Each structure stands twice: as structure tokens, then as C-alpha cells.
Amino acid sequence: MGECEVCGAKAASKKAVIEGVVLNVCENCAKLGKVVVEKTYVKSGAKPAPRVPQNEEIVDDYSEILKKKISQSGMKYEDLARSINEHESYVRRVVRGETMPTIALAKKLEKALGVKIIADENDEK
Numbered sequence: 001m002g003e004c005e006v007c008g009a010k011a012a013s014k015k016a017v018i019e020g021v022v023l024n025v026c027e028n029c030a031k032l033g034k035v036v037v038e039k040t041y042v043k044s045g046a047k048p049a050p051r052v053p054q055n056e057e058i059v060d061d062y063s064e065i066l067k068k069k070i071s072q073s074g075m076k077y078e079d080l081a082r083s084i085n086e087h088e089s090y091v092r093r094v095v096r097g098e099t100m101p102t103i104a105l106a107k108k109l110e111k112a113l114g115v116k117i118i119a120d121e122n123d124e125k
């Protein structure tokens with residue numbers, strides 16, 4: 001999508017670093033620089049293994065943890081939802097375990113409730 005920022009061609013399908021700047025470029029112009037994002041599979045071993053910046057995962061029993069904490073604290077869903085800027089219905093679904101929270105939401109819930117529902121995976125160490 002978008003135009004090539006080098007030659008103006010309509011089909012900028014790649015991102016490449018050209019002279020230190022990341023540009024949306026077309027197939028041809030990508031050859032001028034170092035391709036950083038390619039939608040098609042990379043042929044050679046040029047691409048380093050993608051590193052996931054965060055290995056954070058929601059724990060399996062997040063629903064239990066949240067439910068327990070909320071009932072203990074007597075906090076209303078309405079107030080909880082407001083304090084973390086989310087819809088009450090969404091928060092309820094998450095607490096019931098029907099919807100997996102995103103990491104961002106999980107962090108907000110952790111903060112708001114003083115619980116831990118994100119597991120840091122340190123397997124690599």
C-alpha cells in the first residue's frame with residue numbers, strides 16, 4: 001500500500017533502509033537499500049531470526065486470580081473498568097475468562113488490582 005518514497009511508483013510493498021532512513025519502497029527501489037520488512041519470504045539467510053521483544057504471557061488462571069481479587073476487594077466492575085479506561089463489559093468478559101486480555105490490558109489490571117497475571121518467561125536464561 002502507498003507510494004514508493006523513492007521513485008513514486010504506486011506499489012510500495014516493502015520497507016527498506018536507504019541512507020539510514022526507513023522508507024516505503026517498491027520492489028525495484030528496495031534493491032537500493034537494506035530491506036527491513038518484506039511481505040514475501042526472504043530467500044537467503046539474510047534475515048536474522050525475529051526476536052520477540054517481550055516474552056510476557058498471560059498466566060492460565062488469570063480469570064481465577066482476577067475473580068478472587070475482585071470479590072476480595074469488593075471492587076465494582078464499573079469502577080474497575082473506569083479506572084483502567086476500558087468498557088465494563090469487556091472487563092467482565094476478561095474476568096470470566098471468556099476473553100484473553102491483551103498484555104496491555106493485563107498490565108493495567110495488575111496495577112489496578114495489585115495482582116500478577118503476566119508470567120515472565122525466562123526460559124532462555
Ligand SMILES: [Zn+2]
Nearest residue numbers: 004007026029
Ligand atoms: Zn521505487
